[in-house]
């Protein structure tokens with residue numbers, strides 16, 4: 001093979017060259033087989049492989065590496081192959097009978113699973129000659145393959161794209177079930193080689209020798225403009241089509257044009273250009289082509305000529321005359337001198353010039369526009385009615401098109417806003433009111449909203465209630481009109497709307513799903529979260545339980561009747577439902593952030609009841625107001641519809657997390673039961689508090705120690721755990737005991753967070769007034785409709801969508817000092833143990849005293865003896881049980897079992913025990929104890 005420049009083209013030492021060096025392959029071509037094998041899995045199942053043209057042995061190395069151990073690998077080449085382990089090689093020309101003989105000899109009547117051929121003739125002759133010999137080699141290797149391949153075996157060969165390529169492919173197609181052409185990444189782009197992988201050898205009993213005879217195969221077969229990817233489909237048919245193609249091009253220029261037409265079919269549509277490897281046209285081995293100006297001006301396909309030629313020449317007298325034409329500008333001449341550098345505009349100019357010259361020499365006749373017009377335009381009298389219908393139709397079409405456009409735009413905006421919302425790019429308030437539909441409020445008709453909308457559109461706001469309801473029931477009037485008159489296109493739009501909605505919902509669902517997975521992953525890593533989750537499990541359960549109770553009560557309430565009062569009640573229930581849901585949300589949020597709740601708790605505890613009540617109404621933000629209107633209008637509609645959730649909300653609640661949860665509509669209803677329950681639980685807690693001061697202390701201590709873990713490392717202070725009742729997030733105006741409870745908690749435990757301490761200090765020092773504090777409580781962050789918003793968004797909001805209450809250094813210090821004091825106190829278990837010890841000592845002394853009395857009253861003993869015994873008893877009682885530690889227990893295990901005498905290394909008192917015996921003794925003790933209890 002010829003030498004190449006090492007920096008460019010074929011000679012470039014690329015990454016595969018370096019890789020081959022690194023991995024010890026003899027040639028970079030080894031990677032071609034690696035890639036082919038990766039794609040088609042050729043080697044792993046092959047037990048016998050023949051590599052034709054194998055030197056220096058790269059493919060053999062790859063085969064040896066990927067084939068099962070003990071496989072038969074035979075390599076043959078004109079050049080000697082340096083020995084390779086587990087590989088048989090010999091030198092031979094694969095086109096000779098000698099090679100066939102040698103192969104037979106080495107194969108021992110075996111059949112090969114794979115025959116590979118990577119041959120390339122070692123000649124540096126003209127490319128076309130090269131290709132021909134190459135293809136001859138291919139055919140020869142195929143011949144050997146048909147002889148040595150097993151049925152179902154595979155054949156891989158290198159082929160060069162040339163005129164004969166299709167013929168070869170056709171032959172492959174006759175012998176193998178699957179034929180695919182591919183160019184592995186390791187094959188240089190500059191190389192015209194491709195690899196054909198023929199799989200599943202048919203193994204026909206008789207193969208016509210003409211099939212494998214180059215003289216027959218490559219005869220009369222013209223190229224087909226097939227791309228590499230089209231190859232498998234062209235088998236068989238290709239040859240038929242190919243034979244039909246004319247190979248005897250009359251004129252050389254025409255042949256050249258045809259040959260080049262594949263690559264440059266149209267200079268005006270360059271993007272359609274494809275890279276073809278058809279090689280050179282027959283009889284034309286040059287790259288530079290010229291055409292005469294006559295060819296261009298008088299030819300039938302000037303575009304094809306422009307694409308295929310390099311230059312247009314002016315040789316004949318006539319052509320030279322054209323040079324003098326006023327149409328032949330210097331630009332035209334320059335353009336003709338090098339067509340390959342021209343752009344679309346230049347080609348256009350040339351085409352114009354061609355037209356002008358053609359007109360000049362009379363090849364074309366200039367069309368008379370006026371004559372055309374009189375000829376073509378036929379004025380027919382139109383019926384007046386027809387005219388009106390047509391106009392109407394046009395108007396309707398224009399109207400429906402406008403509606404469609406508007407709806408499309410609105411939908412796109414909705415989708416965009418939703419995406420923005422999900423990507424945290426916008427706050428829900430920033431959304432247009434119309435977009436609230438996306439957040440699950442589309443079913444609720446809003447009077448104010450309707451008026452606003454009407455104002456916006458310049459319509460009168462004085463609509464009758466009936467109109468409003470009608471509008472609310474259906475859609476926009478114009479829309480419904482246009483729809484009733486709608487045509488198929490409208491249906492299409494509707495479909496696309498639904499599709500878009502579905503896609504949006506899917507996107508939402510996907511995002512939620514991804515977020516859940518992300519959360520799970522984060523939670524798995526977060527051990528603190530696990531601890532917290534475990535601890536909060538019961539609490540959460542209780543919360544949901546509460547909803548169930550509500551449902552029952554709601555059911556009862558539902559039986560009361562359908563009079564006005566009950567309607568109002570249910571409206572209130574609807575409001576409470578939202579509030580309740582909020583409370584639940586906040587409750588769950590509160591788990592993740594105790595600080596916020598503490599602050600709220602302090603705030604609520606400090607606020608006077610009356611102020612709270614009014615604040616509940618006065619403090620309603622713009623978001624809350626429309627709800628009142630909603631209640632007014634929606635009461636005219638079906639009750640069920642009111643409780644209906646938006647599609648987004650339904651999707652939301654369809655999530656597995658909400659499975660088993662009672663229907664949200666069932667959450668409507670009186671909250672009295674809830675309050676009662678709360679009261680009860682609070683009473684319980686209060687009782688509990690009074691019952692055992694010690695227990696409370698312990699829980700405080702334990703809580704503090706656990707919560708301490710939850711604090712960020714940067715936190716300077718620790719937070720003491722709150723009791724269940726502290727978490728009450730709902731602001732229940734009817735609950736008279738709430739304040740008392742909160743006050744009691746603060747009295748018992750003090751202020752628990754730095755924020756609370758800061759606020760309290762400010763209050764005491766009159767830096768802030770109580771009413772100011774309450775006002776601060778109602779900020780833009782305090783009311784936020786969470787309906788229909790995705791989890792990830794709500795989670796994020798719970799972290800960041802809250803007021804940032806400043807804390808002072810003093811407050812932190814105060815809390816720290818209190819925590820230190822708490823830490824200094826002995827823990828309960830120690831205190832209990834001490835108490836137990838004390839109690840036992842007293843019991844022992846009493847017992848001893850009793851015994852001493854007996855001794856003293858005894859008449860048998862003398863005074864001295866009595867005194868001695870009493871002293872001993874009392875001292876024994878005072879001493880308590882002696883530790884058995886002085887006696888060493890030695891467990892005899894293994895070979896030491898049953899050995900008598902002092903064990904080695906044991907000093908002092910000892911007792912040898914059998915491990916089994918010890919277990920048995922313990923078991924007996926346990927049984928005895930259990931029996932006693934019964």
Ligand SMILES: C[S@@+](CC[C@H](N)C(=O)[O-])C[C@H]1O[C@@H](n2cnc3c(N)ncnc32)[C@H](O)[C@@H]1O
Pocket residue numbers: 026027029030052053054055056057058059060076077078079092093094095118119120121122137
């Ligand atoms: C590209 S190399 C093969 C590289 C080989 N696949 C590897 O990975 O090492 C092509 C080989 O074909 C061999 N060859 C060309 N004509 C041949 C013929 N008629 N018989 C046997 N080998 C031939 C050349 O000697 C040359 O070594």
